[in-house]
Amino acid sequence: MVGAARDRGTLAGKAQHGWDVRTADGPALQVKARVLTAKNPSRQLSIFRSWEFDAAIVILFAETFQVQRAARLAVATIRDAARWQEYVKGWRLLATDELLAQGEDWTALVARAAATS
Numbered sequence: 001m002v003g004a005a006r007d008r009g010t011l012a013g014k015a016q017h018g019w020d021v022r023t024a025d026g027p028a029l030q031v032k033a034r035v036l037t038a039k040n041p042s043r044q045l046s047i048f049r050s051w052e053f054d055a056a057i058v059i060l061f062a063e064t065f066q067v068q069r070a071a072r073l074a075v076a077t078i079r080d081a082a083r084w085q086e087y088v089k090g091w092r093l094l095a096t097d098e099l100l101a102q103g104e105d106w107t108a109l110v111a112r113a114a115a116t117s
Helices: 075-081 097-101 107-116
Strands: 009-011 021-023 028-035 055-061 067-074 083-085 090-092
Touching: 055 075, 055 097, 067 075, 067 097, 067 107
Parallel strands: 028 055
Antiparallel strands: 009 021, 021 028, 055 067, 083 090
């Protein structure tokens, strides 16, 4: 239900710029996910084009689409680690173990949510 209130927040509409979910208590979250496979284990996330969010939820899925790791990272942490890429006009970020360790571990929370959807 895009744009409608959910149990703990509101999903952004298709035209929303900068965030994907607004939590019930206010923070705007950008969600980035990546499926890691044997053929393509890259942890490069899709490009960040703005910093109009409060935190990012980074989710790494196993090849079987089970949640392998998830973390909530402050926007300042993301900005410090991201690198500007002129040719795409945005910031590139690799979801390394070191980066994810700087955030709050959300692996169990996201895995539970994925299991109930």
